[in-house]
Amino acid sequence: MSENLYGIIARVMDVPISEINDDSSPETIPSWDSFNSYILLDELESEFKTEFTIDEVTETKNVSDIKKHLKNHGIILDD
Amino acid sequence: MPTEEKLSYYLKKSKILPNYLEKKIRIAILSSFTLNGTGETFQVKCAEKNIQCITNLGAYNQYNQEILNTESTLYQFNPDITFLILDTRSILGDLWYFPYSIDEKQRKDFVEKKFKEIQNLIKIFSENSKSKFIISNFFIPTKSNYGIFETKLKFGIQKMINKLNESLQDYISDLDSVYLFDMNGFVSRYGENNVFDPKQFLFGDIKIALDFIPHLTNDLMGYVIATLGLSKRCIVLDLDNTLWGGIIGEDGFDRIKLGSGPPGNAYVEFQKYLLGLHNRGILLAINSKNNLDDALEVIEKHPDMVLKKEHFACMKINWNDKVSNIQEISHELNFGLENFVFIDDDPINRELMKSTLPQVLTIDFPKDPSNYVKALEDMNYFNVLKITDEDKKRGKMYTQQKERKDFEKLTPNLQDFLKNMELKVTIKEADKFSIPRISQLILKTNQFNLTTKRYQLEDVQKFSEDDNVLIGCVQVEDKFGDNGITGAFIVHKDGTKEWVLDTFLLSCRVMGREIEKSILAYIIKKAKDNNVNKIKAEYIPTQKNKPIENFLPNCGFKKEGNFWEIILNETFYSPDFIKIEEK
Secondary structure, three states: OHHHHHHHHHHHHOOOHHHOOOOOOOOOOOOOOHHHHHHHHHHHHHHOOOOOOHHHHHHOOOHHHHHHHHHHOOOOOOO | OOOOOOHHHHHHHHHHOOOOOOEEEEEEEEEOOOOOOHHHHHHHHHHHOOEEEEEEEOOOOOHHHHHHOOOOHHHHHOOOEEEEEOOHHHHHHHHHOOHHHOOHHHHHHHHHHHHHHHHHHHHHHHHHOOOEEEEEOOOOOOOOOOHHHHHHOOOOHHHHHHHHHHHHHHHHOOOOOEEEEOHHHHHHHHOHHHHOOHHHHHHHOOOOOHHHHHHHHHHHHHHHHHHOOOOOOEEEEOOEOOOEEOOHHHHOOOOOEOOOOOOHHHHHHHHHHHHHHHHOOOEEEEEEEOOHHHHHHHHHHOOOOOOOHHHEEEEEEEOOOHHHHHHHHHHHHOOOHHHEEEEOOOHHHHHHHHHHOOOOEEOOOOOOHHHHHHHHHHOOOOOOOOOOHHHHHHHHHHHHHHHHHHHHHHOOOHHHHHHHOOEEEEEEEOOOOOHHHHHHHHHHOOOEEOOOOOOOHHHHHHHHHOOOEEEEEEEEEEOOEEEEEEEEEEEEOOOOOEEEEEEEEEOHHHOOOOHHHHHHHHHHHHHHHOOOOEEEEOOOOOOOOHHHOOHHHHOOOEEEOOEEEEEOOOOOOOOOOEEEEEO
């Protein structure tokens, strides 16, 4: 599942999946601009069939934050 | 809801589009909120239709500056089409939340003021750009602080937006290159609760949810298709399980499903929708594998048949394959295959059509006849920017055309046939009544078109006001009826000694009757009256204009370099069987 999460991020940000890790963030990936973060949010919600709250959305700074929120939504990612 | 990809699909695909496509368009998008992704979606949707699309998205909520500053990137971008997408929240400002903080009179004044502001934007834009301008109207809020009492209020929030929409519609209805996109219709079709996502709005001022950007772009593509003259002109229909339920050859006249109750009413509904399209100028034709007599019996005698024989411009009811049938229809109607939509309930027939004739638009027709109407409604291939009188009469004209063809078969000799046609051409200089039709012909005519120069309505308008240009149109009548305005020409008169034929075309409906010679005779006469002794012309070959290839040499033009020339010292004979009237 973790691969799937990385895969989605890589696809939305248009970078190779090998460049994605838990520390990936708008600081480390140039294409991760604000619009792409809306797209990412929308993709994650559809893929994992869940909805993030606006607090979660604004608090998200990097990939590990996304993992944390998904976990709180009861979504198990294989590490 | 029509199937649509997610926005991310378009964003990804837009990065891998081909570099060169046959047709080009430049689209500018201005908006009062975040509409990122619209440009990429346009690029992909255009590429699917062989159109190379370059887009320019105005800076966030900078539409006023972009339009009012004539040096802005908007004008430098030089768009063909400009969309201005505004939203109700932005236009109302605080009144969105507290509409009743001011009284009725103030609310009316507010609406008037907003209308004037938008009107001014339209004026400034039109004065400074040749682009078509499409502005969205405003969606009418469905929620109110007053709850169910809202509709009792005098000039309440709903009425305010209604009034603004009405004023805009009235204003743009007389403007030539300005159009109103029905955003209110868009929102109500998909539902406010779907189109508006509160989290996306608060997070990024996204007022059309990302999932609906592709739907919106799809609607707006209607303007692109119409601007480029790619609208479809003829629907080719199967009969069994398409216009009626069941198979006439097996079920028989009394057993097919067609009538006032379900399921037969689904077919009646579909036929009524098709008749509506026919009435505004979309041609209908039949392509069916059946015994001709069985099918004709239904068409002529079934009490619930809405579409009658006279509504079909062409009928191919036989046991030939559908591909050759549609090629024959194309030949008989004198329309290229790219003008056709093919409708058939059988997926095998559709696959065959798609793979053999990709130019024909074969739609994936739903299994359930209750969805037939929706399938056609959802495709925006019948959009045009202008509906002329010729369009409304077109269906009838083609029925007359069928009679002409039959007459041609009866008369063995072409000269005799033409003599007996009682042809009359009326040649007029362009005026405000004929300009829309001239522009339409210029954008659509492919075959008998000398230069295939495409001019938009605004260009035609300018030519008509230019003293150095002779621009005219030709109406053709014969013993079977009026073909309407079916020819046009543009002549540059800048030189004192020579004129240049810029555009010369005839609709395929009236080709092969030597009408072109009568038109040329008219132009030559005008030239001589002005002491001009030479007319120059250019033939620009395209994939489709072979029918006009020999027109210039046949009329006595001689090749000089890249141009063809005719010296006007001898009498030019125009066909004596065509009566010419000048107006």
